[in-house]
Amino acid sequence: MSEIGTLLAGRYRLQRQLGSGGMGVVWLATDELLHRPVAVKQLHATHGMDPRAADEARQRAMREGRLAARLQHPNAIAVHDVTEHDGLPVLVMEYLPSRSLADVLAEQHRMAPDVVAVIGSQAAQALGAAHQAGIVHRDIKPGNVLLGDDGSVKITDFGISHAADDIAVTRTGILSGTPAYLAPEIARGSAPSPGSDMYSLGATLYTAVEGLPPSGEDTENSLALLHRVAAGVIRPTEHAGSLGPVLDRMLDTNPNQRPTPERLHAMLHAVASGQPLPAEFAAPLGDRTQVIGRIPGHTTTVVPPQGGHGTRLDSAPVAAWDESPERQRSTRATRRPLILAALAAVAILLIALATTRLSSEDPTPTSVARTASPAELERVVSDYYALLPQHPGNAWTRLGPQLRAQGHQTYDATWAQVTDVAVFSPPVATGNNTVHVGIELTQPDGTRIKEFHQLGLVADDSAPLINTDTVLHAETITPPPPPAPTPTRTKEQEGKGEEDKKGEDD
Known part of the structure; x- marks a missing residue:
């Protein structure tokens, strides 16, 4: 990270630090070309970071510059310039005391x-x-x-x-x-x-x-x-x-x-x-205020960040939240008269077909969607994580079509970067085909990632399949650096040390 007095891009002289966060540091600087104060946002060094996370940090900074440059409004901080220093993007923005x-x-x-x-x-x-x-x-x-x-x-x-x-x-x-x-x-x-x-x-x-x-x-x-x-x-x-x-x-x-x-x-x-x-x-x-479907309470506890690492939340669409059991029972009750009426109509049709010697053309039975119990949903999720990371091929068979769309090769490559999976918050069925679970992933370098997942499951002939996976909360815990090695002395150094000590005694 730069220091006070550093000149960035041959133009922006850092004066003092205004603030810092998980992504980087914001400086007060002087634009020596236009002689005006500016705010400079500089990313933290990405050395030692996961390559994907480092690339995401760079792209996020570039996106901020690109989007903010579109917006010129007196109530939005303007971006003047985007440059680089030590291979990392630097955003030069309007300075507002x-x-x-x-x-x-x-x-x-x-x-x-x-x-x-x-x-x-x-x-x-x-x-x-x-x-x-x-x-x-x-x-x-x-x-x-x-x-x-x-x-x-x-x-x-x-x-x-x-x-x-x-x-x-x-x-x-x-x-x-x-x-x-x-x-x-x-x-x-x-x-x-x-x-x-x-x-x-x-x-x-x-x-x-x-x-x-x-x-x-x-x-x-x-x-x-x-x-x-x-x-x-x-x-x-x-x-x-x-x-x-x-x-x-x-x-x-x-x-x-x-x-x-x-x-x-x-x-x-x-x-x-x-x-x-x-x-x-x-x-x-x-x-x-309209209060929508409440979520059943449970005892899951989020582990607070350690080692200065904050909560990370990013976005992707998932299935709509589950309906309440009362709504499901009401829906089933509403359908029952319709089903009985349909069965009566089918019986009349069968009698008519029999009289015309077409009784061999029986109607196809109506299939009924299979509904899994909360205990079964939780067991499916427990069994899935028990297979990882050692048996990704077997775990792949537990996925539904949406998660399989990523491709088998990508799935295997993802789990190849994980050495251990531990479930620290057991699966809890929170509604219709939805399960919450907390897992801890360990990477080869010792980095631990704690994540809370919301899994959406779909019915299958044999067992429910995990069809969607959304991370609700994630924390990364980086292992401390290894201690510096103790310097070893050669025989010549030890011999010289003994001679020096003897000389002092004399």
């Missing part, structure tokens, strides 16, 4: 509703411009909202943003974003959309006025928080005042019911200026 909303809340705990409305109205304008440019931010949170010393508000960090014509570089099956600020549909695996950004902004403003995120904080169990977010569980506001109905609309579990950035800007401006909201927004938050 500011503090993040997260830093302010760490001191103040919460803010007044009218102040939060002003912050939200400016952030909404930036998101509106981003959405018009075809960009979904995907990680709106207090840490990515900057409050300028001049009173301006700007969003930043487009590192995991998605554009309509952009090629995703995050790994398939990984969820992107920060759990406490994810929209419910994203927590359930849907693709990002402008509506999911509006929910994340709503969760950010909720946090600013209430002092904690709407679905709670990620203090001990990230997976439990993710379940609450996916289920649409929201704590009613206590301090939002006239901002409450606006938050209600932003946090609606139906993305189509959330306001557009333009509509939101008008609503927040009304709150900030003390003007009344339209009657349609008068209902309190608790009355308007």
